[in-house]
Amino acid sequence: MDLNYGINGSFSIAAARPITISSSTPVGMVVSADISELGMKKFNNADEALSFIKTNNITKGTFKSTVTGISLQSVNCPLVVVIVAYNEEDDTVKTDILAGISELKKSDPLTGINLANGIIIAPEYSSDTEVAAKLESVAKALFATGISDNFSDDEAGVKAFVGNISSKYMLVGHGRYRADGMLIPFSPLMAGVIAYYDANSTYGWAQNHSNRVVSGVAGCERVVEYLDGSDCEARRLRQSGVAMILKDVGWRTYGFETTDIDPIWQSLDRVRTFHRLLAAILEANKYARDREADQLIWVKKSIVEFMNELKGNGVIIGFDVFFDNEKNTKATVTAGKFYLTIKIQDMPSIRELNIELVYSDDWSDALINYINGDE
Incomplete structure (x- = not known):
């Protein structure tokens, strides 16, 4: 029999892990x-x-x-x-x-x-x-x-x-x-x-x-x-x-x-944004491999916090993070296989700006009034 006398303590983690991306490009x-x-x-x-x-x-x-x-x-x-x-x-x-x-x-x-x-x-x-x-x-x-x-x-x-x-x-x-x-x-x-x-x-x-x-x-x-x-x-x-x-x-x-x-x-x-984001997400969540399935709560939470940071800094416009019910079936859960979907829209760059300069005579009356000395 395992008897634990006295006062016993331990610690665990219930927090989102930070996801970081290196800015150095080799x-x-x-x-x-x-x-x-x-x-x-x-x-x-x-x-x-x-x-x-x-x-x-x-x-x-x-x-x-x-x-x-x-x-x-x-x-x-x-x-x-x-x-x-x-x-x-x-x-x-x-x-x-x-x-x-x-x-x-x-x-x-x-x-x-x-x-x-x-x-x-x-x-x-x-x-x-x-x-x-x-x-x-x-x-x-x-x-x-x-x-x-x-x-x-x-x-x-x-x-x-x-x-x-x-x-x-x-x-x-x-x-x-x-x-x-x-x-x-x-x-x-x-x-x-x-x-x-x-x-x-x-x-x-x-x-x-x-x-x-x-x-x-x-x-x-x-x-x-x-x-x-x-x-x-x-x-x-x-x-x-x-x-x-x-x-x-x-x-x-x-x-x-x-x-x-x-x-x-x-x-x-x-292309470069998606690859760098994916690499960072995979690296940050390696800890969850072969752990209990309830750790997926924190995997999702970590990614959501990461996406909020990207959105706040103008890297992406919006996102959605979810475990798709169609992909995550009873059979996949039994097998320990889970599918997390991350939908994002990146911030597009301006590749074409069309500026139209239009002639208009809308202010002709103002000119005539000025010439006539009218206020």
């Missing part, structure tokens, strides 16, 4: 360099990577221009870098680049940096459709955002390239840009912009990063026609899911849309 990249020390490396930030480049006297390949493009955005984010041997023959290095992109999936156990919800790039080389396709595949596996490059000479070439990509995990960018004495592809510049503005505020990762100033850019390799309020090449390319950097009160990003066939997921800010 960047994974596959680059080439004239160095013998190849493979995966991690750097705390781009400036640390630039010091590594200087120390090792790296002058060829895409490593330096890639890290420079990110560093110019003054962002302090972790980098996972897979370095392959530089070779002037693109066909030779392409095999290593493809293999390097696959290696990014191992970043967490090898470097301690999880690229989930991060950004992955392979500057210059991602202008090859096969490399871009591999980038998309790994981005999908990681729930990351892949940014590919395109350097076509005309609008038709850009559209032909983007026609090969259909994914909510990809942002297709066009062009090279003059910055810091070199030509830097779109992808590292945009990666730096995204990482900077993600961390610029608590919910920066939920925002549209089009119309952001790109620090350091002073020109472009190919001019894309851009006209406010008129049909132009830039608008047509963006309609096809292509982003770029344009001169419009400074050099700014233009476009933040995916190439997904579903219009709902063509908004990259929505």
Whole structure:
């Protein structure tokens, strides 16, 4: 017999767990360099990577221009870098680049940096459709955002390239840009912009990063026609899911849309918001796995409080959290399987603002009265 003499006490929890989301966005990249020390490396930030480049006297390949493009955005984010041997023959290095992109999936156990919800790039080389396709595949596996490059000479070439990509995990960018004495592809510049503005505020990762100033850019390799309020090449390319950097009160990003066939997921800010919210919710509620079913009360309560916080900060417009009676049957309850549904509507960004200027003669009488000296 178990006898408990004296005064006995214990403690338990009857409270909602906090759900938090990191604003730091890691960047994974596959680059080439004239160095013998190849493979995966991690750097705390781009400036640390630039010091590594200087120390090792790296002058060829895409490593330096890639890290420079990110560093110019003054962002302090972790980098996972897979370095392959530089070779002037693109066909030779392409095999290593493809293999390097696959290696990014191992970043967490090898470097301690999880690229989930991060950004992955392979500057210059991602202008090859096969490399871009591999980038998309790994981005999908990681729930990351892949940014590919395109350097076509005309609008038709850009559209032909983007026609090969259909994914909510990809942002297709066009062009090279003059910055810091070199030509830097779109992808590292945009990666730096995204990482900077993600961390610029608590919910920066939920925002549209089009119309952001790109620090350091002073020109472009190919001019894309851009006209406010008129049909132009830039608008047509963006309609096809292509982003770029344009001169419009400074050099700014233009476009933040995916190439997904579903219009709902063509908004990259929505895709990134949903993935980051889902990851945070799953992480915060791991404690409930294999616990008693009454813990689901606190799982739901935690999520409701989290959603209220998001609504109060303008990340979402509204939400509903419930255990659907149609999905949660007697059989599923007996089996210990439960289905929690979370419906939300995110705060949309302004992608089109139509302002109409209308001539009216409604005030003609006031003019006549003024001319006649009437009060």
